[in-house]
Amino acid sequence: MxxxxxxVNWRRFREIIPWQLLQHLAGIIVGAAIVSVSINTLxxxxxxxxxxxxxxxxxxxxxxxxPVSWTVLxxxxxxxxxxxxxxxxxxxxxxxxxVGMLSVMLSLTSHLPALTHDTLLAVISAxxxxxxxxxxxxxxxxxxxxxxxxxxxxxxTTSFSVGQILLGIDALIFLAVAILFRPEMAxxxxxxxxxxxxxxxxxxxxxxxxxxxxxxTTQPQKIAEEIMAKLDRGVTLFQATGAFSGDAKQVVYCVIxxxxxxxxxxxxxxxxxxxxxxxxxxxxxVGEGFSSWKGH
Numbered sequence: 467m468x469x470x471x472x473x474v475n476w477r478r479f480r481e482i483i484p485w486q487l488l489q490h491l492a493g494i495i496v497g498a499a500i501v502s503v504s505i506n507t508l509x510x511x512x513x514x515x516x517x518x519x520x521x522x523x524x525x526x527x528x529x530x531x532x533p534v535s536w537t538v539l540x541x542x543x544x545x546x547x548x549x550x551x552x553x554x555x556x557x558x559x560x561x562x563x564x565v566g567m568l569s570v571m572l573s574l575t576s577h578l579p580a581l582t583h584d585t586l587l588a589v590i591s592a593x594x595x596x597x598x599x600x601x602x603x604x605x606x607x608x609x610x611x612x613x614x615x616x617x618x619x620x621x622x623t624t625s626f627s628v629g630q631i632l633l634g635i636d637a638l639i640f641l642a643v644a645i646l647f648r649p650e651m652a653x654x655x656x657x658x659x660x661x662x663x664x665x666x667x668x669x670x671x672x673x674x675x676x677x678x679x680x681x682x683t684t685q686p687q688k689i690a691e692e693i694m695a696k697l698d699r700g701v702t703l704f705q706a707t708g709a710f711s712g713d714a715k716q717v718v719y720c721v722i723x724x725x726x727x728x729x730x731x732x733x734x735x736x737x738x739x740x741x742x743x744x745x746x747x748x749x750x751x752v753g754e755g756f757s758s759w760k761g762h
Contacts, residue, residue, distance in 0.1 A: 493606030494564050495571075500599030501610065502571035503578065505534065508592035511580035515643040515655035517636035518613040519545070520568075525643060535572035539565060545612025548619065556607065561615075564608035585654060593658045597665020604670060676748040678721050679730055682706065683741035686716035692733040693718075697726050721751055 509516060509524065516524050523537035542565045549558055582588050603610060617631040626634070636659065644652035683689055690701040699720050706715040722730055727745070734741050 490560065490606040490608070491563065493602050494560065494608040495567050497599040497601070497603035497606065497608070498564060498567035498571045498610070499575070500602065501596050502568060502575045502599075504592045504595035504599065505572060506575045507578050507581045508588045508595065509658075510534070512583065512585050512588040513647070513651060514585070514589055514592060514658055515640065515651055517639055517655070517659050518610075518632075520610065521636070521639045521655075525639070525646070528647070533573070533576070535569045535576065538572065539569040542612040545615045549612070549615035557609065560607045561609035561612075564603055564610050565612070568610055589654050589658045590661060593661025594665050596658075597662040598669055600662065601666040601669025604666065676721055676751045677724055677727050678746045678748045679719070679727070680744045680746075681718040681734055681741050682715050682743075683718060683734070683738045684716070685738040685741075686718050688737045689718050689734055689741075690720075692737065693720055693730060696733065697722065697729060699726070721748055 505516070505520070505524070508514070510527065513528060515521055519541045520534075520538055523532075523534045523541055526532050526537050527534045546558065546562055546565075549561075581591065600610060613632060613635050617635070620631045621627060624631075640652040640655050643655060681689060686703050690703060693699055693701050699722055702719045704717050704719065706717045707713070708715055720730070731743070734743055
């Protein structure tokens, strides 16, 4: 009886608060914790700069010893107010949650000891840690700063794109670091941002080693049957037309693991040695035979 009551209450809880929302919130909390650890144990002890609002807060900490946790929150508040009419409601809500959790986590982890005082090692490690944390937050539909909102505002009133404006804001922050402190700090900051950005992409896209194979051939059915029989991979056939000759073409398309590439090439070569084959990288694949939609 007790177990049945717990089960009913859990179902009622999931009806009131969607499970996907809880997953997003959990992801934002975990991501904010990872970024906070990176900032408090690697970035600040080694006087490394950062981009965006967090970067400005860190610079103010170096200059006036203001706590980064509160400064991040205060700097973002006017940007969130500005963004009420500029960005979507969901993005704004999750961004507020992200910044709020970052502020809380920065405060909770502020007394952690430095992991290293080797600046280059700290830059690399912080880039990896922050990239993982930010990637988790982005996958959870969150954000960690108001410069995105500022970029949207300027993009609507100028001819620059959001990406160009964000790059310009970070460039101004790094220039300020070079002038106020020393050029080396700005250089280390650029290395840190480059590593963090690459790791964010990896977290967002996954570590898939999949390949997309497109084959223009006169033997599409035979090639498709061989791939399905030997590799147990799905294959798509579609019609195409040669731009120069005007001839009708058959195209075979499939996505495979890297280890299966040599087998596919052998199948194509055996069935049609004059086939045209194009192979490309696929950062992420979701579907049967690969990763599921769970967590996306």
